[in-house]
Amino acid sequence: MRAPAIRRLCLAAGSLLSVVLAAGIGSAGPDGGPIRIGVAGPMDGDQGKMGQDILNGARLAIDECNGRGGVLGRRIEIVEGNDQHDPRQARQVADRFLDAEVVGVIGHFNSDCSIPASDVYAEEGVVQITPASTNPRFTDRGLDTVFRVCGRDDQQGRVAADFVVDVLGKRRVAVLHDRTTYGQGLADAFAVRLRERGVEPVAEEGIVQGEQDYRAVLGSVKPHNPEVLFFGGIYREGGLIARQAREQGLAATFLSGDGVIDQTFVEIAGIEAAEGSCFTFTPDVRNMPSAAETVRTYESRFGELGPYSIYGYVAAQVMLEGIRRAGGVDGLAVAHVLREGTYETVLGPLSFDDKGDTRSAPYVVYVTRGGKFVQHTGLDGRPLAGP
Amino acid sequence: MIAPAHPLLSVERLSVAFGGLQAVSNVSLEVPSGAIISLIGPNGAGKTTLFNCVTGFVAASSGRVCWEGTPVGGLRPERAASLGMARTFQNLRLFGSMTCAQNVRIGTHRLENEGLLGAVLGGLAWRGRRERMERIVLEAMAFVGLEGEADRPATSLPYGLQRRLEIARALASAPRLLLLDEPAAGMNPSEKRDLAGLVRRIRDRGVTVLLIEHDMPVVMDLSERIYVLDHGELICEGAPAAVRSDPRVVEAYLGKA
Amino acid sequence: MADFLQQTVNGLSLGCVYALLALGYTMVYGILQLINFAHGEVYMVGAYAGILAAGWLVATGSSGLLLLSCVFLFAMAYAAVVGLAVERIAYRPLRDAPRLCLLISAMGVSFFLQNAVMLTQGKGDKVFPQEAYPAFLDGVIPVAGATIGVKQVLLVSSSLLLMAFLRVLVLHTRTGRAMRAVAQDRVAAALVGVRIDRVVSMTFAIGSALAGAAGVIVSLEYRQVGTTLGFTAGLKAFTAAVLGGIGSIPGAVLGGGLLGLTETYTARYGASEYKDAVAFVLLIAVLLLRPTGILGHSQAGRA
Structure with a gap:
């Protein structure tokens, strides 16, 4: 019988871990010891890159801060949490963070994880800043401790819908989503705005995440002759759909959001099928003088900048500055000062509204050219002037 | 014709045990090339076990099997086949x-x-x-x-x-030794006669035959030499006429009078 | 009509992958009455091997059909070696143990392979290198309003070729005869000089090589593979093997095709979220009417 042995092992490992943690907390004390910040996201598996990008961004900001002597004279320490983009796992990560007495959390990546975990953090008054979860519900539930440094799906969906009507000038739009909180939320926000602009989607379909073959769904969309194929979801499925749509003779422009805009999308779709596909995303930080130095340091240390790396950095910047301004590690006090005033970040000045969303939600549209994502519209929604 | 120096197959003091059960104990026998040799005995005497051991289906607990005088230890069925043994089964295995x-x-x-x-x-x-x-x-x-x-x-x-x-x-x-396990079982008298003829023709084409058979007329008719097993032990061996009249054989088959 | 034709082609190309995998399940089951639950992982390993080989070959400057053939051969050989090792290490020592032990061993092997690949190849998805991907595969052949990919035609035909090759191997070669003999009666086969261990090894090697080929096909078809690739595909292929009648080679091909078509039609004309449910309902229905699967023989005839 193996099972009891394994359980014993787990118990032993668990108790060992708690001893270690308890020892760590003991030495930390209320002040003087390090301030712990949790960083959570999918750290392995198919979305592992996203979690790692955020972790690297946060690590860079925190290391820089420690280099300057930390906050309130205390060092900052990262506690890493892998939620494996599983909501249940996310709650466990949250519980573990509380055990480790983190002051604030940067994360999670998926809205599906950020939302359930936020209940745990709110209960204990721990500030949570998500660098990537764009679902409106995250900040729409009246919690005091939730913030986001990225945009919201309804803002993003809105920008995408306006782009279809104003820039592309197309009226036959098919909407697909992966049935996740993020994907469906984005697709719904997109469809709502489209209808406001007087365009009725020709088809709306959900797909099953994690499969490889979406040709049948595309087959049911094809007879409607869509000119635009909108997808709310993540790059893996996005790449497969863009590619299979092309294979099935669907000539529609592929349009998606920030979950798909990743080099892996191009690799999966292939350069030909990816060509011309459009994405709503935040403006290219590489074009921002304020971020130039951070990007350089990041790339020399961790390799190529991921789409959310800089948001991991900004979230950490804001968190640390909030702690400094609050003058202590009480979560509610930090949350309170975060809602006040403006925070200087590498992405420019940032301020939060009462919900915890940023007052300015920067989304622009990118287009894929030769396998690279090129910013196509400005913050005003109009195409950028020629290169 | 010069007699070969060694019999084609010889079994030397062979024992097979299954747990505590001694299925074959200390049996020795020789099968000269070109002969028809029979192995008889009541049910459960260990005849098939001996066959299984010779053809590598079960391992001997002691003793050895020699092929043309060379001991072949740790025999496996495919090795037995490659030496030139072929066999049939008591219950058909087609x-x-x-x-x-x-x-x-x-x-x-x-x-x-x-x-x-x-x-x-x-x-x-x-x-x-x-x-x-x-x-x-x-x-x-x-x-x-x-x-x-x-x-x-x-x-x-x-x-x-x-x-x-x-x-x-x-x-x-193309075997050199054919081991037949009760080939006449379930046959009517005329089929048995035909079978006996077939076995003889097999021998005549140069294949040595080791036969397990219950049917006495067939055995007596075909065999050059007969080995009698009872409770795993060899109780008698010899030419058909001698075996037939041996009191131990009669006792083994009919029980004590 | 064009749409139906399109979906049929899509379903068949999906079915071919299932069939190639189902063959491995069915052959091993036929010989050892073992459900080799690690087979899906061998397929995943094959896909990774193919992608790695493609990367190396591109670096040496080869391309096109030559590169593709080399990728196929390498992946098949690699998968075959992995399959052989799995049999040797995880199954052979347990061959006379109760079935349950083998099953547990099989699951252990699949976890091991998954984690081994994750450790050596990283956690994220692996993508078939763009430079190694022959452009002509993306060509399309318009047929009666449907667009049939050159890739699909090539993949279906290479699957069929492999299956035909397997059929010849099983029916007309000494090794194939030995396999059939061992499947029917291991003892009698040993008796006529068939080396059982060798036949079992051959069976694993052939089944795994087919899985390796399926792995390459899938990485060409979808460009992207992950370490969890083997799990669902393995489950589906096993379903296909049972559907067609486990132990039957034509049954595996039929079951694979049927499953691919059912899934595709359901996703297209029914609801995509129910396609797995419909596939399994089909399986249950077939098993209720024919417990041995469509082309399966009853086990009662076994000696």
Whole structure:
């Protein structure tokens, strides 16, 4: 019988871990010891890159801060949490963070994880800043401790819908989503705005995440002759759909959001099928003088900048500055000062509204050219002037 | 003709035990080349176990088996086959979903030499070899009296003919020693006569025969020498006439008077 | 009509992958009455091997059909070696143990392979290198309003070729005869000189090589593979093997095709979220009417 042995092992490992943690907390004390910040996201598996990008961004900001002597004279320490983009796992990560007495959390990546975990953090008054979860519900539930440094799906969906009507000038739009909180939320926000602009989607379909073959769904969309194929979801499925749509003779422009805009999308779709596909995303930080130095340091240390790396950095910047301004590690006090005033970040000045969303939600549209994502519209929604 | 220095098969002080049960104890016997030798005894005497041990299906607990005077230890069935042994089973072991010819064709397995690559590439190319194998199959079937039954499903044959098919399959491997386990079981008298004739013809084509049989007339008629087993022990050996009159044999078969 | 034709082609190309995998399940089951639950992982390993080989070959400057053939051969050989090792290490020592032990061993092997690949190849998805991907595969052949990919035609035909090759191997070679003999009666086969261990090894090697080929096909078809690739595909292929009648080679091909078509039609004309449910309902229905699967033989005839 193996099972009891394994359980014993787990118990032993668990108790060992708690001893270690308890020892760590003991030495930390209320002040003087390090301030712990949790960083959570999918750290392995198919979305592992996203979690790692955020972790690297946060690590860079925190290391820089420690280099300057930390906050309130205390060092900052990262506690890493892998939620494996599983909501249940996310709650466990949250519980573990509380055990480790983190002051604030940067994360999670998926809205599906950020939302359930936020209940745990709110209960204990721990500030949570998500660098990537764009679902409106995250900040729409009246919690005091939730913030986001990225945009919201309804803002993003809105920008995408306006782009279809104003820039592309197309009226036959098919909407697909992966049935996740993020994907469906984005697709719904997109469809709502489209209808406001007087365009009725020709088809709306959900797909099953994690499969490889979406040709049948595309087959049911094809007879409607869509000119635009909108997808709310993540790059893996996005790449497969863009590619299979092309294979099935669907000539529609592929349009998606920030979950798909990743080099892996191009690799999966292939350069030909990816060509011309459009994405709503935040403006290219590489074009921002304020971020130039951070990007350089990041790339020399961790390799190529991921789409959310800089948001991991900004979230950490804001968190640390909030702690400094609050003058202590009480979560509610930090949350309170975060809602006040403006925070200087590498992405420019940032301020939060009462919900915890940023007052300015920067989304622009990118287009894929030769396998690279090129910013196509400005913050005003109009195409950028020629290169 | 010079007698060969060693018998084709010799079993020396062989014992087989299953747990505490001594199935065969301390049995020695010799099968000279070109002979028909029989092994008789009541049910449970250990005859089939001895067969299984000689053909590598069960391991001996002590003693040894020699092939032309050379001990062959740790025998496995495929090794026994490659030495030149072939056998039939008390209860038939035909490949049920194959035709008669396919069954016999499996018997030619050890004659074909085909490496891993050959299996992939040469399997088709060697037309000549295939034809040769098919000739062997047809010849073996004709020899046991199954000509014309090639494409019939093996299990559709009457029982007596299935026994013959099993013999044909054994013969197709061109054995030097054929071990027959109760080949006459379930046959009527005329089939038994035919079978005896077949066994003799097998011997006449140069295949040595070791026979387990219950049917006394068949055994007495065919055998040059008979070994009698009871409770795993050899109780008597000798020419048919001598064995028939041996009181130990009578006792073993009929019980104490 | 064009749409139906399109979906049929899509379903068949999906079915071919299932069939190639189902063959491995069915062959091993036929010989050992073992459900080799690690087979899906061998397929995943094959896909990774193919992608790695493609990367190396591109670096040497080869391309096109030559590169593709080399990728196929390498992946098949690699998968075959992995399959052989799995049999040797995880199954052979347990061959006479109760079935349950083998099953547990099989699951252990699949976890091991998954984690081994994750450790050596990283956690994220692996993508078939763009430079190694022959452009002509993306061509399309318009047929009666449907667009049939050159890739699909090539993949279906290479699957069929492999299956035909397997059929010849099993029916007309000494190794194939030995396999059939061992499947029917291991003892009688040993008796006529068939080396059982060798036949079992051959069976694993062939089944795994087919899985390796399926792995390459899938990485060409979808460009992307992950370490969890083997799990669902393995489950589906096993379903296909049972549907067609486990132990039956034509049954595996039929079951694979049927499953691929059912899934595709359901996703297209029914609801995509129910396609797995419909596939399993089909399986249950077939098993209720024919417990041995469509082309399966009853085990009662076994000696």
